Amino acid sequence: MKNLKSAIALIALAVGSVFTSNAQDKMDKKAPKVVSLEQVEGEFTKKNLTLSQGTYVFEIANNNVGHDVGFVLVKKGQDISKPENHIKTAYVTKAVANGKKEKSNPTVLEKGEYVYFCPLNPTATDNTITVN
Template sequence: MKNLVVGLFLVAFTLTATAQDKMDKNVVKTVSFEQTEGEFTQKALTLSEGTYVFSVTNNNAALEVGLVLIEDGKDGSKPENHIADAYVSQMVKHGKTESSKEVVLKKGTYKYFCPFNKTPQYTLVVK
């Protein structure tokens, strides 16, 4: 009887741990960026694989700013290389914040930048 109770406990624990692990992978996380004139204040990021929403705040950077995310090694000047879901929903005006759609990031290296505020390309690593 004792072995049956221990066995049931282990099965329940395993099922709970597996369900929790699946729930953690389905959580959408927000990454907040701030742009000032000519730059993002976040110079590099390291994230885990998962689903993200990018939030961009325009801190007197330019009349309007945005966000472009590309896989490292791709030409950022070509829109077909952009990860379109990472675009903010609308151009971000002075003092405002806008967010992207949900973006699933897999392991790898990405670059992010703003073509309107002419920022450098910064590195985002997903482990």
């Protein structure tokens, strides 16, 4: 009887760990990927990126610009001066102070091209992300 209880307990543990492992794998696949971008005075250090379709969090670093910086992402071809064209989830959750990093909310990128810039730095408006 003890052997039967032990066998049942081992089977329950094995089955539980399989379900836990599968659940963790599914969560890991859905976790957003982080895109790290750095700003120096007047520009981003990365001008062009190629990414796969998916969900991303943008981490923006302010490398001694001397004042706060931000991040704006727009589908290429849209008027960047119109806030309604900005992908709001890509905004950093707060302005990035000198020497600090801040992140955006998770942002879904579909196939296509996007431009990014900082209106506070200000940077060029032709930095691109190509999503395959």
